[in-house]
Every structure is written in structure tokens, then in C-alpha cells.
Amino acid sequence: MENKITKKDLNKVFWRSQLIQFSHNYERMQSLGTLFGMSPILKRLYKNRSKEERIAAYARHLEFFNSHPVLIPFILGVTAALEESTEEDEKETVIAVKTSLMGPLAGLGDSLLNFTWFPIAGSIGASFAVEKNFLGPILMFLMINILYFPLKYYGVHLGYSKGRDLLMSSNGKKILDRISTSANVLGVMVTGALIASTVQMNLGLxxxxxxxxxxxxxxxxxxxxxxxxxxxxxxxxxxxxxxxxxxxxxxxxxxxxxxxxxxxxxxxx
Structure with missing residues (x-):
């Protein structure tokens, strides 16, 4: 490809990734949102290409896609690197890698974020709210986004620069599995501690x-x-x-x- 992806293009992907869930539908889930996120990359790479090639590039990213919203930017970064480095007759590889990452990263995101960090932030915020402190929901919002925003931003850039090499290595899947297992263990420990500290039930008999x-x-x-x-x-x-x-x-x-x-x-x- 004669047009190289720039940092500015990746930043556009990051900002667009905040809106991925807005077009969620039951036919193709997040396909429209991911295409919206990938549009700056495709626009850059196919700037001087024929209309037919541009249409084909956009159309192939309308395939069914569904993963964890916070980790999708990493997938888009990897996809951008593959789009840049593959020829037109190899584009099936791009979609194959993109869709193969849906499941593992969805599971990783659920374990690490939905079932671990989100309950931690929610419980801390709820403990303030129970004490009639208005900072409870604000603290929860800040705790969630202090983690989510960096994950999305660096996910795009690291996915573009390092993600492909990681996934192609023999230890790539093992690393993802270890992170997921560790997140599950941490989530169980935190949940157990929260039950003991926040759930109150005393008999008066x-x-x-x-x-x-x-x-x-x-x-x-x-x-x-x-x-x-x-x-x-x-x-x-x-x-x-x-x-x-x-x-x-x-x-x-x-x-x-x-x-x-x-x-x-x-x-x-």
C-alpha cells in the first residue's frame, strides 16, 4: 500500500471506538460500529484506489462481529496493521484474524472488566452512596473510565504495532489464557470479600x-x-x-x- 497509516488515523479509530455500541443490532451485532471505527484506516489505505476496491474494502468489514467493547480497539489496531500489509488477494486473512479474536477477547474482557473491575468500582461507589455521599456515582464513573480509556487508546496503538506479532507467536494464546484465568481468580476473591463487607443480614431471635x-x-x-x-x-x-x-x-x-x-x-x- 502506498498510503501509510498515521498516528492521527489511529487516534481517529480510538475516538470512534467510543460509539461502537450505538449501532448494535441483532443481525450482525457490532459490524456497523467496527466499520465506523475502521473507516479512517480504509479511507487512508484506499485513497487512490478504484471505486470497486473501496466498496469491497468496506463491504468485507460488514461481516458479523461481536466482542467486548473495551477491547475492540485492540482488534481494530491488529486489523489495521493487516489491512496495510496484505495484498488484495489476501484480504480474507484480515477478516479471519479479526473474527478469530472476537471470542477470546470477549471472554478476557468479561473476566477482567465486567466481572472484576466493574463490580469493584460499583461496590466502592455504592458504599459511598449508602452513606448518602453524592460522590458515590461520580467515583464509580471515574474509576471505570480511568481504566477503560487507556485500555482503548493504547489498545489501538499497541494492536497496530505489536498485536500482530503477539498473536502470530506460539505463546500468544497462552498469554491470553493466563491473563483470563488470573482475572477470574481475582474476581472470585474480590466478590467474596465484597459479600462479607457489604451484604448485611442479622437475626433478632x-x-x-x-x-x-x-x-x-x-x-x-x-x-x-x-x-x-x-x-x-x-x-x-x-x-x-x-x-x-x-x-x-x-x-x-x-x-x-x-x-x-x-x-x-x-x-x-
Missing amino acids: QYGKGDSAIKVQEMLDKVIPNLLPMLMTLLCLYLFKKWNGKHVVALIFIIIFAAIVLSAFGILV
């Missing part, structure tokens, strides 16, 4: 009266601290899986109603 009364909650805490919050969390998890994520709102209202009724009768305090 007791046997006897006065100073000699035996409080059921104190006995449970001596045997297994935070047993009830753990059981409630496991029950919610079981129901989420059984219902495939449906009826979440109904479950929330049921829990709130049950908590009010049980508190009125002194069973929960």
Missing part, C-alpha cells in the same frame, strides 16, 4: 430474657461468621442461573418486601 438471653446471631457468628449473607448470596446466584438472568427486578422487590416483613416481626434486625 433470642432465647430467654435479660443478660442471660441466648442470641442466635451471636452463636452463628462464633461458628461461621457471615453465614446468612453467604447463604443469601448463593440463593440469589442459584436463582439467577436457574432463570438465565431473568426476573432480576422481581427478585429485588421480593427480597426488599421479605426484609421489611421479617424486620417488622423482629426476625431480622
